[in-house]
Amino acid sequence: MTPLTWAIALPTLGAALAALVPQRTPRRALRIIFAIAAAASAGVALPRLDALSAVFVAVISVVAVLVVAYSTSIVPHSDAPEIRWTSKPAYFLLFGIFWSSMLAAVTSPTLIGMWLGISATTLATAFLVGFSGGKSALEAAWKYVMLCSFGIAVALLGIVLLARAAIAAGVPSNSALAWNELAAHLGAMQPELVRVALLSMLLGFAVKAGLVPMHTWLPDAHSKAPAPISAALSGLLVTCALYAIARVQALAHAAHVALFDPLLGGIGIASLLLGTMLMLAQRDPKRLLSYSTIEHSGLVAIALAIGTPLALFAAVFHAVAHAFAKSSAFLAVGISYERGRSSRLELAPFIALGGLPPFATFASEMLILGAAAQARAWVALIAIVIGSIVGFIALARFAVGRRAEASSASAARTPKLALTATLVATAAAVLCAAFPYLGVFRP
Amino acid sequence: MVDILLTLAAAALILESDVRRATVAYVVLTLTTLRIALPHVEGTADTALFATIAFLKVAVGPAMVLTLVARYHARSEMGSSFGPAVRLLVAFGAIAAGHAAARMDAFSTIPHAAAVFEALLASAAVVILNRSLLAHALGLLALGSAIGLASTVFAAGLPLGVELGDTFDGVLATFVALAIVRAAIVHDPSLDVRSMRSLRG
Numbered sequence: 001m002t003p004l005t006w007a008i009a010l011p012t013l014g015a016a017l018a019a020l021v022p023q024r025t026p027r028r029a030l031r032i033i034f035a036i037a038a039a040a041s042a043g044v045a046l047p048r049l050d051a052l053s054a055v056f057v058a059v060i061s062v063v064a065v066l067v068v069a070y071s072t073s074i075v076p077h078s079d080a081p082e083i084r085w086t087s088k089p090a091y092f093l094l095f096g097i098f099w100s101s102m103l104a105a106v107t108s109p110t111l112i113g114m115w116l117g118i119s120a121t122t123l124a125t126a127f128l129v130g131f132s133g134g135k136s137a138l139e140a141a142w143k144y145v146m147l148c149s150f151g152i153a154v155a156l157l158g159i160v161l162l163a164r165a166a167i168a169a170g171v172p173s174n175s176a177l178a179w180n181e182l183a184a185h186l187g188a189m190q191p192e193l194v195r196v197a198l199l200s201m202l203l204g205f206a207v208k209a210g211l212v213p214m215h216t217w218l219p220d221a222h223s224k225a226p227a228p229i230s231a232a233l234s235g236l237l238v239t240c241a242l243y244a245i246a247r248v249q250a251l252a253h254a255a256h257v258a259l260f261d262p263l264l265g266g267i268g269i270a271s272l273l274l275g276t277m278l279m280l281a282q283r284d285p286k287r288l289l290s291y292s293t294i295e296h297s298g299l300v301a302i303a304l305a306i307g308t309p310l311a312l313f314a315a316v317f318h319a320v321a322h323a324f325a326k327s328s329a330f331l332a333v334g335i336s337y338e339r340g341r342s343s344r345l346e347l348a349p350f351i352a353l354g355g356l357p358p359f360a361t362f363a364s365e366m367l368i369l370g371a372a373a374q375a376r377a378w379v380a381l382i383a384i385v386i387g388s389i390v391g392f393i394a395l396a397r398f399a400v401g402r403r404a405e406a407s408s409a410s411a412a413r414t415p416k417l418a419l420t421a422t423l424v425a426t427a428a429a430v431l432c433a434a435f436p437y438l439g440v441f442r443p
Numbered sequence: 444m445v446d447i448l449l450t451l452a453a454a455a456l457i458l459e460s461d462v463r464r465a466t467v468a469y470v471v472l473t474l475t476t477l478r479i480a481l482p483h484v485e486g487t488a489d490t491a492l493f494a495t496i497a498f499l500k501v502a503v504g505p506a507m508v509l510t511l512v513a514r515y516h517a518r519s520e521m522g523s524s525f526g527p528a529v530r531l532l533v534a535f536g537a538i539a540a541g542h543a544a545a546r547m548d549a550f551s552t553i554p555h556a557a558a559v560f561e562a563l564l565a566s567a568a569v570v571i572l573n574r575s576l577l578a579h580a581l582g583l584l585a586l587g588s589a590i591g592l593a594s595t596v597f598a599a600g601l602p603l604g605v606e607l608g609d610t611f612d613g614v615l616a617t618f619v620a621l622a623i624v625r626a627a628i629v630h631d632p633s634l635d636v637r638s639m640r641s642l643r644g
Contacts, residue, residue, distance in 0.1 A: 083626050112605050119612045126619045135630045139639040141623050146570070146579055149616045153586050156609060157563070160590070161549075163598035163605075173600035193549040 004045035007057070008103045010038035011064065015096030019089035028072045031092055035068040042103065049107060052316065056106040056243050059320050062428060063235050063327045064099045066421040067228045070331055071095070073417035074338050076226030080133025091131060091226075097124040098232065102240050111159050111177040114244055115152070118208060121237055122148045128229045129221045140217075140224035147217040148208055155204025155244075161197035162251075165189035179247070186255040194255045201248045202264060208241035209297050212270040219278075222290035227334020230286060231425075234293040235327035239319050242300050246315065249304055265305030265380060271298025272387035279394035285333045285346070288398055289326065292353050295391050296322040302380050303368045311371035314364055317435050321360035324432055325352035328425035335414050335422060342402040343414070345422055350399040352429045354392040360433035367436075449475040449558045453565035454534040456585060458527070462512055462519040462577045465569070466505045469585050472562060473500045476592035479555055480606075483599050496591070496610045504584045504614050507621050508577060515625060518633050522574035530572060537564035555596045562589035576627065576634040580620045587613025 001009070014034020021027040039061035046054045071091070078086035085094070098121055105117025122145060130141030159177065166176040169188040175181045186194065203214070210218035218238075222230045245264070252260035275294035282288040296318070303315035329349035336343040352359035365388060372381040452472035459465040477497050484493045512519045523530065541561035550556040566589050569582035590613070591606050624634060631638040 080626065080629075085622065116612065123612070123615050123619050126623065130623055130626070133626060135627075136641055138623055138627045138630065139641060142576065142620070142627070142639060145616060145620050145623065146583070149583055149620075150567070150570070150586065152612075153590055156590050157593055160594045160598050160601075163594075163601050167598060167600055173598075174602060176598070176601060177605070190549060192547075196549060 002045070002048075003041050004048065004107055007038055007042035007045050007061075008100050008107070010034060010041055011099035011103075012093070012096040014038060015089075015092040019093060031072050032065075032069055035065045038099070039065045045107075052243070052246065053107050055316060055320060056239065057103060059239065059323045060099070060102050060106065060236055063232065063323060063425070064095075064102075066327065066331070066425050067095065067232050068092070070231075070334070070418045070421040071226075071228045073415040073421070074228075074334060076131055076228070078131060078133050083133045085127045086131055086133045091128070094124045094128050095229070095232070098128065098237075102236055105240050106243050109178055109180075111162070111179065111182065111247075113177075114247065115156055115159055118205070118240060118244055119152045119156075121240065122152060122208075125221075125225075125229070125233060125237065129225045129233075131226055131229065132224070134224075137224045140220035143217045144221040147214070151204050151207025151214060153204070154207075155201045158197045158200030158202075158204060161193055161200065162189075165193040165197060168193075182251060183254055186251060189255070191255070195257050195259065198248055198252045198255065198257050198260060199263065202245060202252075202260060205241050205244040205248065206267060206301075209238055209245060209301070210241075210271075210294050211267045211297055211301055212274050212294065213267075215271065215275075215294050218294060219287055219290040222293060223284060223286040227286070227330050227337060230289070231327040231330035231334075234289065234330060235323040238293055238297050239323050242297065242304075242315075242319055245301070246304055246312075249307075253307065261305045261307050264301050265377075268298045268301030268303075268305055269380065269383040271295065271301065272383055273298075273390075276387045276390040276394060279391060280397075282394070282398070285336070285342075285398070285402070286330070288394065289329050289333065289353075292329075292391065292395070293322075293326060295387060296326070296353075299365070299368060299384065299387070302384065303371060306368075306371050306375050306377050306380060308371055308375050310374060311368065313436070314367035314371050318361070318364035318368060320432055320435055321352075321364045321429065324425055324429040325349055325359060325361050328422055328429055329353060331418070331422040331425055335418055338415075338418075339413065345414075345419075345426075346402060347399060348426045349429065350395050352426070354395045355388055356392075358433065359429050360431075360435065361429070363433050363436070445475055445478055446555060446558050449479075450538055450561055453537065453561045456565050456581075457534040457537065457568045457572065458530050460521050460523050462521055462575065462581070463509065465521055465578065465581055466508055469581055469588075470501055470505055472565075472585060473588040475558075476562065476588045476595070477501070479558070479592060480595040483595055492606075496606060499610050499614045500584070500588060500591070504587075504617050507618060508580060508584075511577065511621055511624060515628055516632070517577060517624070517628060518575065519577075520575060521569075521578040522633075522635055524572055524574055533568050533572060534565075537561055537568055540564055550597075553596060555592070559589065559593045559596050562592055565589075574636045576620075576624045576636060576639075579636070580617050580624065583620060584613060584617050587616075 101120035455468035545557035566585035
């Protein structure tokens with residue numbers, strides 16, 4: 001087995017093996033050890049991946065380890081213990097499958113492999129969204145599984161159509177869905193079929209990315225899931241869907257599909273503006289953060305749609321910065337829920353999501369603005385400015401309100417591992433500002 | 444003949460108001476899609492994969508739906524939001540739209556292309572027109588069959604592993620959906636989607 005295969009298998013295997021250990025303390029330790037081993041295997045595999053996959057594998061591995069550590073410390077509870085899939089071993093096993101699926105999606109050399117990975121994430125996380133077993137959690141899980149299954153089916157239809165175009169252009173059927181074969185033969189494929197196929201894929205993956213108007217499942221699912229799962233859904237799953245869109249966009253650019261970028265830009269602007277407007281109306285922190293995810297997903301979509309090398313770089317940079325900022329925000333809010341009152345830990349992630357320095361989101365948003373100006377994409381530029389201001393106001397207003405009711409109790413009452421995971425995620429949201437200087441990713 | 448049978452099954456799926464009879468319509472639709480795919484199956488490995496796909500789609504999926512009705516006493520009504528006249532109109536619309544889509548340049552030379560679009564539209568219609576969560580699960584299963592048919596018709600020659608992956612995904616999605624339905628029966632035995640509108644996106 002290669003390090004990459006280990007990296008993909010270990011999250012699920014580790015969770016399954018740890019569940020067999022009867023004693024609580026060794027079981028918890030094993031869960032963390034397996035998570036770190038999985039992340040280490042992914043680290044060893046990084047040099048063999050292309051730059052885009054390597055960036056996403058690194059982000060998934062770091063955030064997933066933090067989520068496992070946090071969850072062993074503050075274990076989500078179920079209101080309906082009679083439902084079998086709401087047990088603690090099931091929780092960790094489902095999260096392991098979710099983690100493995102995401103890694104498979106972003107490392108697959110084929111379009112269908114990526115699709116299967118993203119599709120598998122829906123199945124694992126549907127149970128996690130409904131983990132509490134309460135009526136509203138089940139409602140959120142139902143919406144999530146139905147909308148995302150239909151969305152992902154539309155993407156699969158697009159993949160089938162692209163395979164037809166590839167086979168008709170002389171690509172052997174066994175390799176008709178390999179990225180390199182598709183890119184090499186796009187020029188010889190039937191343009192109309194390629195256009196329909198790529199647009200279907202865009203719409204399908206846009207559902208998973210929570211882009212407007214296919215976003216309605218996201219605020220419900222992300223707000224009803226246990227806090228660490230919300231962190232993984234908003235920080236990682238949406239990022240994986242954006243990865244899929246970026247990959248499909250590369251094909252669209254190679255095939256000169258003129259409609260792709262305007263459509264992506266349009267739904268990106270709609271997501272940014274609607275997401276921030278709806279943030280103003282929220283009273284629940286997890287719903288506020290969920291709408292903020294729609295906003296940031298829209299921002300990445302706009303950057304992708306601008307399409308210049310600077311914009312593509314900024315899109316990846318912002319996806320990374322948002323993954324850490326949003327994970328830390330949900331983990332901090334989870335600690336507040338656990339303590340029964342708001343915590344000062346929430347402040348830093350809220351500032352990060354508002355796009356203020358020293359957080360990486362500040363640098364990435366500035367880069368996206370710069371890219372829009374450089375490309376003379378004035379509509380996008382104005383939308384980003386308006387969206388960022390409204391989003392900041394919504395977050396600031398909420399944070400001020402929460403701060404007024406924040407407890408003065410020290411953070412020492414919080415389980416140490418959960419606190420550490422939250423602080424590491426927050427620190428990562430600052431430190432990944434160094435991303436442009438690492439030189440690991442160039443469009 | 445096969446196309447006519449698929450059209451009738453798709454129309455029955457849209458028109459039917461009982462979950463058990465709609466499940467029969469789904470089985471007929473799926474068997475028809477498998478009949479279209481059968482000539483493309485060659486060799487032992489492909490035959491084994493095809494048999495697995497057929498078993499999952501025709502036996503496991505419907506069994507899960509029917510078990511929920513029989514064992515957990517879920518209501519077997521599809522919970523139609525519209526009367527028979529509207530559903531009939533939608534059924535005709537799906538058939539007409541399927542044929543119109545199949546006449547597009549990209550698909551005009553492909554046999555059974557209209558059947559693919561009819562199956563896709565029928566599966567979407569089942570979800571949109573009905574309020575029962577079981578009807579939605581049936582729509583999800585039918586969508587899996589429609590996509591499977593699309594891969595056979597549009598991309599003949601693709602490895603059957605692709606369709607097997609899709610089938611597993613479809614059946615697993617239905618399994619997940621039905622597990623949620625089973626948990627939701629406690630809160631609302633009618634399984635009406637109207638009782639699931641508290642969050643409002």
